[in-house]
Amino acid sequence: MTTPTHATPEHGDRQTAVEEDLLQRVLDSFSGCDDPRLREIMEAVVRHLHGLIREVRLTEDEWRHAIDFLTQVGHITDDTRQEFILLSDTLGASMQTIAVNNEAYRNATEATVFGPFFVDDAPAIPLGGDIAAGAQGEPAWIEGTVTDTDGTPVPGARIEVWECDEEGLYDVQYDDGRTAARAHLVSDEQGRYRFWGLTPVPYPIPHDGPVGRMLDAVGRSPVRAAHLHFMVTAPGLRRLVTHIFVDGDPQLAIGDSVFGVKDSLVTAFERQPAGTATPDGRDLGGKEWSRARFDIVLAPEDIPDTHH
Numbered sequence: 001m002t003t004p005t006h007a008t009p010e011h012g013d014r015q016t017a018v019e020e021d022l023l024q025r026v027l028d029s030f031s032g033c034d035d036p037r038l039r040e041i042m043e044a045v046v047r048h049l050h051g052l053i054r055e056v057r058l059t060e061d062e063w064r065h066a067i068d069f070l071t072q073v074g075h076i077t078d079d080t081r082q083e084f085i086l087l088s089d090t091l092g093a094s095m096q097t098i099a100v101n102n103e104a105y106r107n108a109t110e111a112t113v114f115g116p117f118f119v120d121d122a123p124a125i126p127l128g129g130d131i132a133a134g135a136q137g138e139p140a141w142i143e144g145t146v147t148d149t150d151g152t153p154v155p156g157a158r159i160e161v162w163e164c165d166e167e168g169l170y171d172v173q174y175d176d177g178r179t180a181a182r183a184h185l186v187s188d189e190q191g192r193y194r195f196w197g198l199t200p201v202p203y204p205i206p207h208d209g210p211v212g213r214m215l216d217a218v219g220r221s222p223v224r225a226a227h228l229h230f231m232v233t234a235p236g237l238r239r240l241v242t243h244i245f246v247d248g249d250p251q252l253a254i255g256d257s258v259f260g261v262k263d264s265l266v267t268a269f270e271r272q273p274a275g276t277a278t279p280d281g282r283d284l285g286g287k288e289w290s291r292a293r294f295d296i297v298l299a300p301e302d303i304p305d306t307h308h
């Protein structure tokens with residue numbers, strides 16, 4: 001690969017030579033690295049970083065500002081606030097990594113961003129159970145199947161689901177240790193699943209920190225299109241991390257702050273007027289509710305090369 005030249009003609013040959021000599025010396029500094037993958041990544045980091053600095057002719061003040069910004073991203077990060085993930089998400093780096101690693105395969109369900117609000121060890125619920133556990137919002141009945149790309153049902157798939165409440169907050173954003181609006185369930189012998197959740201609502205990603213200030217400075221909104229998170233795992237099949245989005249949500253047209261929307265994931269949440277009978281006979285006390293169907297198709301763990 002040739003190194004692009006970023007010094008413009010008015011910088012002159014001497015300036016270009018200084019910049020390229022430095023870049024080359026840094027690249028050469030990795031020659032003793034005996035891990036070829038680490039070396040490849042470090043060389044690319046340096047090439048792109050130097051390319052950025054030279055392309056925009058970064059000032060020393062701007063570099064200091066960037067370091068201050070990253071320092072603030074580190075300082076606000078703790079066990080429940082992951083500002084680096086927010087930064088990666090809002091710059092599209094998370095979705096680009098997902099694109100690179102989840103190449104489209106036949107009719108497999110598309111993946112999207114993981115986000116910072118997944119929690120290990122969410123409670124188990126039975127099929128037809130309710131994930132809300134006290135979280136407020138409009139009830140939603142969600143059902144579907146898990147199959148492989150040949151349409152064979154996948155029994156025993158582990159389905160993790162999580163979402164925010166009607167205030168747009170996940171349980172972990174309250175400081176009372178609650179676990180709500182998250183659970184896991186297991187598909188039945190025919191690969192079917194069903195549960196009660198909440199009709200998703202749009203909400204802003206946490207924007208009271210440096211990433212929020214960055215979005216503000218560039219005139220971008222922190223709001224995400226309404227969605228419900230899924231992570232589905234089954235032996236021999238590719239792990240799927242995805243969401244369903246709500247068809248008709250106005251935020252879909254405005255845009256999703258982390259670039260997570262894929263058309264195939266936009267799902268009808270059919271409105272059910274108060275009093276409509278529920279699939280399992282549950283009494284919702286006169287509340288309106290919605291219902292959605294999401295059939296999940298898992299790719300094989302090892303995708304044959306021949307599909308290209």
Ligand code: BEZ
Binds near residue numbers: 086113115116205258
């Ligand atoms: C989420 O959907 O939970 C999320 C994704 C990216 C950034 C913040 C939140």
Ligand code: FE
Binds near residue numbers: 117164
């Ligand atoms: Fe979310």
